[in-house]
Amino acid sequence: MEDLPSALRDFGLTVSILPEKGRCLVSTRDFYPGEVIISQEPYVCVPNNSLVNSRCDGCFVSRNLKKCSACQVAWYCGSSCQKLDWKLHRLECQLLCRLDEERRKFVTPSIRLMVKLYIRRKLQNEKVIPTTATDNHSLVEALVAHMSDIDEKQLVLYAQMANLVNLILQWPETSIKEIAENFSKLACNAHTICDSELRPLGTGLYPVVSIINHSCLPNAVLVFEGRLAVVRAVHHILKGAEVSISYIETAGSTVTRQKALREQYHFTCRCPRCIKVWQYDDIQESAFLEGYSCKDDECDGFLLRDSDDKGFICQKCGRTRNKEDVKKLASEVKAMSASSGYNQGAISVYKKFENLQRKLFHPFSICLMQTREKLLQLSMNLEDWREALAYCKLTIPVYQRLYPGFHPLLGLQYYTCGKLEWLLGNTEDAIKSLTMAVDILRITHGTNTAFIKDLLMKLEEARAEASDKLLPDDAIVVS
Numbered sequence: 001m002e003d004l005p006s007a008l009r010d011f012g013l014t015v016s017i018l019p020e021k022g023r024c025l026v027s028t029r030d031f032y033p034g035e036v037i038i039s040q041e042p043y044v045c046v047p048n049n050s051l052v053n054s055r056c057d058g059c060f061v062s063r064n065l066k067k068c069s070a071c072q073v074a075w076y077c078g079s080s081c082q083k084l085d086w087k088l089h090r091l092e093c094q095l096l097c098r099l100d101e102e103r104r105k106f107v108t109p110s111i112r113l114m115v116k117l118y119i120r121r122k123l124q125n126e127k128v129i130p131t132t133a134t135d136n137h138s139l140v141e142a143l144v145a146h147m148s149d150i151d152e153k154q155l156v157l158y159a160q161m162a163n164l165v166n167l168i169l170q171w172p173e174t175s176i177k178e179i180a181e182n183f184s185k186l187a188c189n190a191h192t193i194c195d196s197e198l199r200p201l202g203t204g205l206y207p208v209v210s211i212i213n214h215s216c217l218p219n220a221v222l223v224f225e226g227r228l229a230v231v232r233a234v235h236h237i238l239k240g241a242e243v244s245i246s247y248i249e250t251a252g253s254t255v256t257r258q259k260a261l262r263e264q265y266h267f268t269c270r271c272p273r274c275i276k277v278w279q280y281d282d283i284q285e286s287a288f289l290e291g292y293s294c295k296d297d298e299c300d301g302f303l304l305r306d307s308d309d310k311g312f313i314c315q316k317c318g319r320t321r322n323k324e325d326v327k328k329l330a331s332e333v334k335a336m337s338a339s340s341g342y343n344q345g346a347i348s349v350y351k352k353f354e355n356l357q358r359k360l361f362h363p364f365s366i367c368l369m370q371t372r373e374k375l376l377q378l379s380m381n382l383e384d385w386r387e388a389l390a391y392c393k394l395t396i397p398v399y400q401r402l403y404p405g406f407h408p409l410l411g412l413q414y415y416t417c418g419k420l421e422w423l424l425g426n427t428e429d430a431i432k433s434l435t436m437a438v439d440i441l442r443i444t445h446g447t448n449t450a451f452i453k454d455l456l457m458k459l460e461e462a463r464a465e466a467s468d469k470l471l472p473d474d475a476i477v478v479s
């Protein structure tokens with residue numbers, strides 16, 4: 001079997017070790033925006049199935065599904081997916097069938113992922129499934145687990161989950177301690193598998209992709225084509241540079257991002273964005289994203305606490321917002337987000353909520369943007385395209401600030417905007433938005449997927465419609 005370094009050499013990559021980060025993936029040639037750096041099939045993966053929402057174990061689609069008649073846990077969309085998964089599922093199915101019905105209810109996607117991990121190791125050891133340099137259990141063994149960084153509560157949870165996995169497997173060679181450690185490995189190495197529009201579908205372990213470290217200003221992006229993980233460059237990556245992706249939602253102040261990274265991945269990020277923490281630029285950015293609006297509706301300045309902590313001073317016009325007023329509004333916002341109407345997703349309640357948030361937060365606030373995002377979805381569900389477009393347009397400047405450059409979320413938001421504009425007959429605007437979407441998404445998603453082909457076709461159709469509109473009514477078209 002070829003070893004990992006030679007397999008990676010073919011991609012133009014190598015693995016290095018950095019004292020502060022552990023292993024990292026380094027380029028041995030230049031990569032250009034849009035270029036695939038590496039792609040990998042999952043070592044194991046599982047759809048995010050629940051009682052009300054199931055997906056095919058093979059390809060993660062949710063249409064035409066049939067439940068495995070024996071175990072009643074796995075679903076397949078057809079015989080080809082079932083056949084592809086058969087070697088692994090045959091054993092999983094036997095193990096699940098031994099469980100009584102009550103226990104089977106506790107077989108969550110995380111439990112299944114772990115059971116599959118052990119089955120795959122067994123089948124590869126017995127040579128039922130082949131191994132390759134990028135698909136073998138030694139790569140899983142090399143993943144970081146951070147056992148000493150995990151708190152007591154989490155350890156207890158992993159031990160309970162490991163108990164259930166052990167009960168399912170009943171293999172003498174597996175230990176609860178090792179299974180618990182593997183749960184910890186999954187927590188900081190597995191990836192959420194998403195569709196082209198970044199909606200979560202499942203979870204997968206991709207041990208080579210897992211060598212890539214995090215940056216809040218990454219030079220690459222991870223997307224999925226079905227269950228294939230594809231890492232694409234979003235900047236020009238020079239030979240010798242470390243490849244980085246973002247592990248978290250990068251929308252958030254440095255303090256918020258660092259908290260998320262410490263809690264799940266147990267490290268303090270020192271990327272170019274994070275090293276600015278508490279510098280004036282960083283404080284200003286936090287005040288835009290998570291702070292309050294100026295007392296004057298017309299002013300878009302950001303607010304900082306005054307020196308005696310009595311209020312917040314607008315850094316543009318100098319007006320002060322009283323601390324008590326801010327506190328009162330903030331508690332109204334909090335109370336409303338806990339109300340039953342809010343939790344039932346009623347559009348009228350979300351509108352009131354947005355109104356209230358507008359009085360409190362800066363126009364670039366992430367909270368306000370999330371409410372508008374929700375209103376956009378609710379308006380689309382009600383087929384109120386005009387209102388949906390209005391909310392979508394309000395989110396665009398915030399997206400531009402939060403996700404600069406080639407970020408899939410910005411591209412997708414332009415795509416939504418373009419589709420709504422086209423639907424409403426604003427062809428010229430639609431062309432502009434769809435062009436912006438294409439410029440970003442062809443880099444992040446490549447140009448070969450059905451999703452991008454569909455987007456390119458929509459843009460072509462919108463352009464054709466616009467040039468038809470320019471033709472005089474009596475123009476003769478020669479075919």
Ligand SMILES: C[S@@+](CC[C@H](N)C(=O)[O-])C[C@H]1O[C@@H](n2cnc3c(N)ncnc32)[C@H](O)[C@@H]1O
Pocket residue numbers: 020021022023024142143144146188189210211212213214215264265266267268269270271
């Ligand atoms: C998916 S693994 C990445 C590969 C890992 N460095 C290794 O040696 O296997 C995630 C872990 O890598 C480390 N890591 C990732 N990004 C980092 C960063 N920017 N700074 C420090 N450590 C980082 C953390 O220990 C994190 O839990």
